[in-house]
Each structure stands twice: as structure tokens, then as C-alpha cells.
Amino acid sequence: MSRVSTVYLLTCAAIGVAGGALLWGAGWIAGAVFAVAPFLSVAGAGLWLLPAAVGMRLLERPGTAMLIGLLSGLVAFPFLGASLWWAFFIELPFLVLLYRSWRTWQYIAGAVVVGIVYPILSWASFDLGSLPLGLQITFFALTMLSCLIGASLGVLIGDRLRKAGVAKLARRRGLAARGMGRGAGPAGQH
Numbered sequence: 001m002s003r004v005s006t007v008y009l010l011t012c013a014a015i016g017v018a019g020g021a022l023l024w025g026a027g028w029i030a031g032a033v034f035a036v037a038p039f040l041s042v043a044g045a046g047l048w049l050l051p052a053a054v055g056m057r058l059l060e061r062p063g064t065a066m067l068i069g070l071l072s073g074l075v076a077f078p079f080l081g082a083s084l085w086w087a088f089f090i091e092l093p094f095l096v097l098l099y100r101s102w103r104t105w106q107y108i109a110g111a112v113v114v115g116i117v118y119p120i121l122s123w124a125s126f127d128l129g130s131l132p133l134g135l136q137i138t139f140f141a142l143t144m145l146s147c148l149i150g151a152s153l154g155v156l157i158g159d160r161l162r163k164a165g166v167a168k169l170a171r172r173r174g175l176a177a178r179g180m181g182r183g184a185g186p187a188g189q190h
Contacts, residue, residue, distance in 0.1 A: 008170040012055060016068045019051020020075020020083070027079040038126050039135070042143050045118060046111070046150020048086035053107055053154020056090055058161050061172045062099040065091035089114035090151065104155055111151035115144035 026047045034041040051072045052065035069087025073080030092113065093106035119140050123129065128136050161167065 005170065007167070008059065008061065011059060011167040011170040012064065012067050013071055015051055015055045015058070016071025017075050019054070019068060019072035022047060022050065023072055023079055023083055024076035027076055027082065039139060039142075042119075042126075042139065043146055045115075045143050046146035046148070046153070048082060049090055049111060049114070049147060049150035050154045050157075051083075052087035052090040053151050054158045054161070056094065057107065057155050057158025058167055059171055060102045061170075062094070063091070065094075086114065089117075090154070107151045107155050108148065111147040112144065115147040116140070118147075119143050 026044050030041045030044050033044075052068050055068040056065045065087045066084065069084045070080075072087070073083030076083060089110040090107065091110075093109040094102070097106070119126075119128065126139065128139060131139070162171075
């Protein structure tokens, strides 16, 4: 088991604070839009995945998405529960595979799962049962699209940060870091 380094925690804090600022604004805007046009407020759902996806992609360490979700939620305190809830779905595909794989499809899988779960759990809040089937399908599709865009954007930003050399010391260490192997990822463990 690896130690948690100060540089790892500071990197998570930086991503968490930036994500919290984003989610603070997104949360209040979504609340205002929900009051006027509830159906459209779901278009920003993918923003909730963004901070956790950036951190998970950049650092590739167990628990990163949840830690960033916690930190983002503390910055955007009224939305602490929401921030953790959405971060869980980025973490989930990695947890299921016991953090042995760090592939792009796992981010997409998390986005797909939350894109299905969120509309089901919020069925009553949006009164989806009163809408025609076509609008219900549109609601699910809009949620899914937003989640896929949010997770994909997080992967893209994480890749760009990694390419720029950000948080190189905070990433997990593998065989390549010890000169014992070579892989496709930043730590040689793919």
C-alpha cells in the first residue's frame, strides 16, 4: 500500500477548490433553472462529474474521485452531498476492477451508469411520470449526453494536464517508476 504524499493531497485540493467553484455556480444556476424550466436543468448534470474525472485521470490513484468530490463539496458546501454522489460514479468502475485498470472506457461506464440512475432517482422531483413518453426519453437522453460530455471533458483535461507535466510526483508509482517495466500509462501500469 502506498503512502499518501503531500503533493498528492495538494493536487487534489487544487482540483477540488477549482471544481468546487465550478459546482457552486452550476448548483445555483441549476436551482434557478429548475424553478423555471425543470426539464432543462439536467443539461448541466455532467458538470458534476468533471472535477472527479479530471483528478482521477490525472492522478490514477484509488479514492481520488471521492477525495476530490469531498473537497469540491466543502467549497460548494450547500452541494456537499451532490458533489460526493456524482464523484462516486467516476470512482465506481475503478473500484469494481479493484483499481487494476485505468482505461478511458471506465470513465464512460461511470457516466453511463449515472446517466441512467439519476433520472430514475429523480423521477418524482421532475414529475417525469406526467410527461409523455417522448419527453421522458428526451430527459434520459439529455442526462446521458450531459454525463458523457462531462466525463469525456474530464478525461481530456486530465490528459492535457498530464502531458503538460502537472502532478507528475503525485501519480501512482509502478514498475516503470522503478525502472522495471514499461506500460502505456504515466506510471507504466496499464
